[in-house]
Amino acid sequence: MGPNPKMRKEFFDSTRSSPFPDEVLERVLSLLKSHKDLSPEIVARRFPRVKSVTLKGKPRFSDFNLVPENWGADVHPWLVVFAAKYPFLEELRLKRMAVSDESLEFLAINFPNFKVLSLLSCDGFSTDGLAAIATHCKNLTQLDIHENGIDDKSGSWLSCFPENFTSLEVLNFANLNTDVNFDALERLVSRCKSLKVLKASKSISLEHLQRLLVCAPQLIELGTGSLMPELTACQYAQLENAFNQLKNLSTLSGLWEASAPYLPVLYPACTNLTFLNLSYAFLQSHELESLLCQCPHLRRLWVLDTVGDKGLEAVGSNCPLLEELRVFPADPFDEEVIHGVTEAGFLAVSYGCRRLHYVLYFCRQMTNAAVATIVQNCPDFTHFRLCIMNPGQPDYVTNEPMDEAFGAVVRTCTKLQRLSVSGLLTDLTFEYIGQYAKNLETLSVAFAGSSDRGMQCMLEGCPKLRKLEIRDCPFGNAALLSGLEKYESMRSLWMSACNVTMNGCRLLAREMPRLNVEVMKDDGSDDSQADKVYVYRSVVGPRRDAPPCVLTLSGL
Amino acid sequence: MSSIPKEHDYIGLSESPAMEIISDKLSPSSTSSSTLTAVEKHSSGSSKNNNTSLNLKETELRLGLPGSQSPERKPTVPAAGVSLFGKDIDTNNANAYSLNPLKNLVSGAKRGFSDALDGSTGKWVFSDSNGSEKSRVAGPANKDFAQSPKPVQDKNSQVAAANENSSAPAAKTQVVGWPPIRSFRKNTMASSLVKNNEDVDGKSVYGCLYVKVSMDGAPYLRKVDLKTYGNYLELSSALEKMFGCFTIGQCGYHGLPARDGLTESCLKDLLHGSEYVLTYEDKDGDWMLVGDVPWDMFTDSCRRLRIMKGSEAIGLAPRAMEKCKNRN
Numbered sequence: 003m004g005p006n007p008k009m010r011k012e013f014f015d016s017t018r019s020s021p022f023p024d025e026v027l028e029r030v031l032s033l034l035k036s037h038k039d040l041s042p043e044i045v046a047r048r049f050p051r052v053k054s055v056t057l058k059g060k061p062r063f064s065d066f067n068l069v070p071e072n073w074g075a076d077v078h079p080w081l082v083v084f085a086a087k088y089p090f091l092e093e094l095r096l097k098r099m100a101v102s103d104e105s106l107e108f109l110a111i112n113f114p115n116f117k118v119l120s121l122l123s124c125d126g127f128s129t130d131g132l133a134a135i136a137t138h139c140k141n142l143t144q145l146d147i148h149e150n151g152i153d154d155k156s157g158s159w160l161s162c163f164p165e166n167f168t169s170l171e172v173l174n175f176a177n178l179n180t181d182v183n184f185d186a187l188e189r190l191v192s193r194c195k196s197l198k199v200l201k202a203s204k205s206i207s208l209e210h211l212q213r214l215l216v217c218a219p220q221l222i223e224l225g226t227g228s229l230m231p232e233l234t235a236c237q238y239a240q241l242e243n244a245f246n247q248l249k250n251l252s253t254l255s256g257l258w259e260a261s262a263p264y265l266p267v268l269y270p271a272c273t274n275l276t277f278l279n280l281s282y283a284f285l286q287s288h289e290l291e292s293l294l295c296q297c298p299h300l301r302r303l304w305v306l307d308t309v310g311d312k313g314l315e316a317v318g319s320n321c322p323l324l325e326e327l328r329v330f331p332a333d334p335f336d337e338e339v340i341h342g343v344t345e346a347g348f349l350a351v352s353y354g355c356r357r358l359h360y361v362l363y364f365c366r367q368m369t370n371a372a373v374a375t376i377v378q379n380c381p382d383f384t385h386f387r388l389c390i391m392n393p394g395q396p397d398y399v400t401n402e403p404m405d406e407a408f409g410a411v412v413r414t415c416t417k418l419q420r421l422s423v424s425g426l427l428t429d430l431t432f433e434y435i436g437q438y439a440k441n442l443e444t445l446s447v448a449f450a451g452s453s454d455r456g457m458q459c460m461l462e463g464c465p466k467l468r469k470l471e472i473r474d475c476p477f478g479n480a481a482l483l484s485g486l487e488k489y490e491s492m493r494s495l496w497m498s499a500c501n502v503t504m505n506g507c508r509l510l511a512r513e514m515p516r517l518n519v520e521v522m523k524d525d526g527s528d529d530s531q532a533d534k535v536y537v538y539r540s541v542v543g544p545r546r547d548a549p550p551c552v553l554t555l556s557g558l
Numbered sequence: 559m560s561s562i563p564k565e566h567d568y569i570g571l572s573e574s575p576a577m578e579i580i581s582d583k584l585s586p587s588s589t590s591s592s593t594l595t596a597v598e599k600h601s602s603g604s605s606k607n608n609n610t611s612l613n614l615k616e617t618e619l620r621l622g623l624p625g626s627q628s629p630e631r632k633p634t635v636p637a638a639g640v641s642l643f644g645k646d647i648d649t650n651n652a653n654a655y656s657l658n659p660l661k662n663l664v665s666g667a668k669r670g671f672s673d674a675l676d677g678s679t680g681k682w683v684f685s686d687s688n689g690s691e692k693s694r695v696a697g698p699a700n701k702d703f704a705q706s707p708k709p710v711q712d713k714n715s716q717v718a719a720a721n722e723n724s725s726a727p728a729a730k731t732q733v734v735g736w737p738p739i740r741s742f743r744k745n746t747m748a749s750s751l752v753k754n755n756e757d758v759d760g761k762s763v764y765g766c767l768y769v770k771v772s773m774d775g776a777p778y779l780r781k782v783d784l785k786t787y788g789n790y791l792e793l794s795s796a797l798e799k800m801f802g803c804f805t806i807g808q809c810g811y812h813g814l815p816a817r818d819g820l821t822e823s824c825l826k827d828l829l830h831g832s833e834y835v836l837t838y839e840d841k842d843g844d845w846m847l848v849g850d851v852p853w854d855m856f857t858d859s860c861r862r863l864r865i866m867k868g869s870e871a872i873g874l875a876p877r878a879m880e881k882c883k884n885r886n
Binding site: 150 | 743744
């Protein structure tokens with residue numbers, strides 16, 4: 003009995019004979035991937051020796067509250083099987099799983115060699131669970147708590163690391179809000195001489211930061227706490243000194259409440275930066291520019307749209323090596339606010355940063371012409387995620403749909419693996435995608451399309467399509483059913499607020515018994531409507547941990 | 559002359575309760591006849607308040623379907639289900655569907671309105687589709703539902719069938735899970751913004767400094783973040799972009815620290831030369847001409863902006879001069 007989250011597990015193909023000794027095999031075991039949905043028992047049976055596991059649970063749209071909270075993806079049954087079959091498990095990375103404090107305690111106690119724990123976008127646990135990990139995992143090297151729905155009770159979990167514990171290399175607790183026990187943190191950082199990554203939470207003040215940096219000049223990645231101005235001149239000088247000692251810093255993040263007067267204190271540490279994450283810092287364009295001048299080797303940059311187009315011009319001028327840009331909206335829900343970035347900023351970046359291959363761009367206006375120019379400047383895009391925040395918004399200059407923009411993207415960017423579309427889009431967009439996007443694996447579609455044909459084009463066209471997420475589009479049963487064979491080669495399909503009915507889903511389930519067709523209904527909706535549909539292949543049939551609101555349709 | 563601008567209700571729109579009522583009735587569980595009745599009742603009440611200077615046909619509400627084409631006009635129909643202004647929408651598209659009309663009432667309206675204005679006045683075009691005042695959107699819908707019963711009746715079942723039911727209350731215009739931003743980020747941003755906006759004297763050491771901008775003749779307010787501009791020139795060109803063609807008097811701008819403030823002759827030029835002038839309400843509640851003080855002092859004391867007709871702004875001159883003189 004257990005859940006069937008999507009599991010990407012790393013294992014070695016056991017059908018191959020191997021001349022290698024066990025130690026080597028165990029390392030190599032980490033290299034293969036499986037994308038079918040499996041149960042813990044099957045995994046344990048097929049893959050006898052595993053040191054490192056990555057589990058991804060809920061559909062990605064659970065990040066945006068579209069998936070019922072109790073949908074499943076509970077890690078506990080997995081842990082129970084692993085404790086029996088892989089007692090020497092060393093690494094566990096969980097994404098979008100339901101994780102309880104009990105599970106964390108179980109993990110901490112049952113795996114004596116446990117070294118690496120990474121929780122991303124998970125929920126269900128509290129700082130008590132972290133306390134259990136700190137208390138029992140004597141060999142822990144990495145604790146990475148990132149963007150989870152965590153019940154933050156207090157910072158005393160940090161005191162749970164024993165005084166003789168020195169193995170930590172990665173500590174990321176940026177997720178948390180409450181005050182941490184700073185003295186315990188300082189002692190921990192001082193004695194863990196191998197600490198390479200430290201990402202602090204907002205509660206860590208500048209004064210605290212200075213003391214931590216003094217203990218850990220060897221850091222490669224730093225997430226500061228709050229940068230709120232509060233230091234005396236003397237303290238400021240000390241902090242400057244501390245940053246001066248960070249010769250090896252390649253990643254800088256945090257910077258909550260960063261303000262202009264204090265940014266210069268970071269400059270000495272910026273020389274070797276390759277990744278600068280300013281996505282929680284409300285910076286203006288000139289502040290960004292001053293900072294960027296200090297970072298000649300920048301490859302990845304995350305910013306808030308408070309920097310404006312002018313700030314992005316500065317990016318174009320100062321970051322010739324840039325490969326990845328993410329621009330997040332500071333105030334996404336206030337539609338009255340005029341700020342943020344436009345097509346002009348994106349254009350400016352594309353002229354200056356020809357190596358750009360990953361972009362995530364939230365904006366309030368865009369044009370077809372701009373996008374066409376952008377991809378001409380930067381034809382190597384592998385990830386193109388454009389979010390025009392007003393659903394269904396046309397090219398603001400010509401008032402036409404944004405079809406030609408995405409047509410240009412798929413035609414020009416032959417290496418494209420991931421695409422998110424937005425704006426007013428007709429079926430033409432999907433004709434282009436189906437026709438040209440030969441390497442596309444992940445596609446996200448919202449408020450787009452004119453008819454079933456749109457979805458058909460996607461399913462008939464993209465040979466490498468693995469994940470298709472669709473919301474609020476006029477695609478119905480004909481569209482859903484046009485992808486029957488396709489779904490078996492795909493990891494998953496998500497469709498919500500479309501035109502699919504229960505009958506359509508039943509038909510799909512009947513025709514394709516190796517697929518799980520899950521339907522989630524919204525309150526008060528029509529009986530015949532399939533409000534949310536999640537389709538994925540499975541070798542174990544319907545999962546038994548689905549809550550009542552999730553109906554798994556079976557063809558049997 | 560009154561220094562407090564009046565808020566003109568240009569389309570005879572009523573406040574948000576109208577929108578709530580409509581959206582309630584458009585929810586899946588209601589029947590078409592009850593929808594019609596409720597709206598009719600409401601619209602008869604408010605019709606007295608209408609400022610009918612606008613072409614009503616332009617503002618007629620049709621319940622349309624996303625992706626459907628207007629036969630008469632450019633195919634600029636928003637994907638949203640409802641366009642409030644100026645769009646005839648083909649309601650016979652069998653394949654299409656409606657989103658929760660409420661969600662798209664606002665977004666569709668914003669786009670539609672700008673299109674209507676583009677057509678009818680040619681004067682100013684909102685280059686993006688943000689910035690409609692939510693409460694004003696409701697009016698024509700309210701008023702004109704009664705005038706076009708058929709689309710409402712026909713589409714109600716499709717509305718019901720294809721509704722993505724969001725648990726959002728009727729008055730909310732946000733779409734669930736959109737824009738796609740993780741909760742952690744949403745919550746962190748929200749608390750930072752609240753902190754900034756709660757600043758008592760309005761000035762933030764960090765973060766944003768939002769002020770409302772209104773323009774005489776435009777029913778929509780905008781908000782700008784003054785911190786994104788470094789001087790008057792940047793502000794004025796941004797506003798010109800936002801509000802289309804109007805000219806702001808150049809007195810005191812161009813990076814001049816305005817040590818001298820506005821001189822009398824400068825003022826005269828300003829007011830007679832341009833059609834509109836940019837004014838602001840300061841900490842004291844007085845309406846001043848923008849450009850009279852150094853930029854930092856301006857961002858410190860500016861509470862809201864108003865793009866005023868030059869002729870009306872003449873009345874500000876004496877007070878502006880007085881304040882200038884007092885400062886100097």
